[in-house]
């Protein structure tokens with residue numbers, strides 16, 4: 001039997017990789033940071049392409065990025081999960097015979113079921129909600145949007161994972177210089193939703209520049225809420241003459257040498273959606289999530305009075321603690337339904353009015369992708385000041 005050391009240990013062949021791995025796989029992941037200013041350079045490689053019209057060879061700038069369509073969902077206990085869409089992925093095991101992925105995507109296949117559940121809950125809430133007028137309108141609006149958020153399967157969303165250079169800054173926000181007299185930096189991967197990419201691209205275009213080779217300043221507000229941190233951040237392109245690569249002419253060569261060595265192998269340690277799933281594994285996940293719905297569908301075929309009860313909560317005996325700890329924080333269980341608003345008790349004259357329990361607006365906390373930088377829930381958050 002091979003020794004455990006031999007089987008389990010890995011040779012350190014590259015110090016950068018070692019550091020990347022030892023930081024729990026997080027060191028390569030770009031993260032927004034409370035109250036911080038980040039200066040980011042978008043590196044690129046040059047590629048010769050043939051101009052279709054003239055037939056001449058021209059050099060084009062190519063950013064270092066991959067893209068993926070990502071399904072996101074949360075588990076019953078509110079944990080954020082994600083997987084790159086498995087549609088059209090054909091993968092064989094090492095034996096060359098066993099198929100791991102057959103090109104189907106169980107997450108895509110369940111999107112319509114998830115909408116059916118949404119409609120079922122929506123109809124039920126509409127039928128049972130006792131509120132009237134403006135109150136009803138507001139309540140239903142909020143509830144329906146929460147139901148949409150809670151869909152068990154959603155269409156995959158496009159994300160870009162782009163390699164960036166993040167300069168190290170001191171407390172004054174100035175670059176830290178290394179022994180070679182050049183600004184110190186780290187390579188990071190920034191995960192950007194399509195809408196965020198579009199916004200950044202637009203800003204850079206407005207300043208008369210282009211994404212490859214540009215320098216951007218990201219400033220983050222001093223808030224703890226992750227979604228606000230991202231949605232209220234600002235991005236501004238740096239004027240070409242003020243860029244680090246202009247101030248330190250030798251810097252670009254150093255960066256380019258590092259970029260040439262980089263590949264995306266191993267990013268699943270920082271972005272688990274790239275870990276991949278077998279078709280069977282994904283089917284088990286989705287079948288488990290939709291177990292009660294499938295059972296309901298089966299029953300309702302023969303029994304029209306069958307009910308789907310997964311989201312129906314028993315009337316709480318004690319006032320549920322809704323305002324308490326951790327609401328809105330990532331990873332807290334999603335509160336499935338807004339409890340029915342108690343009807344106002346009739347007031348008997350002379351009897352002290354019992355305090356009408358105000359049903360707090362349930363801050364439906366969608367699980368926040370802990371790995372998302374500018375995507376997922378953050379991208380959908382309210383204000384964006386760019």
Ligand SMILES: [Zn+2]
Pocket residue numbers: 071084085086087105106107108109156
């Ligand atoms: Zn899919």
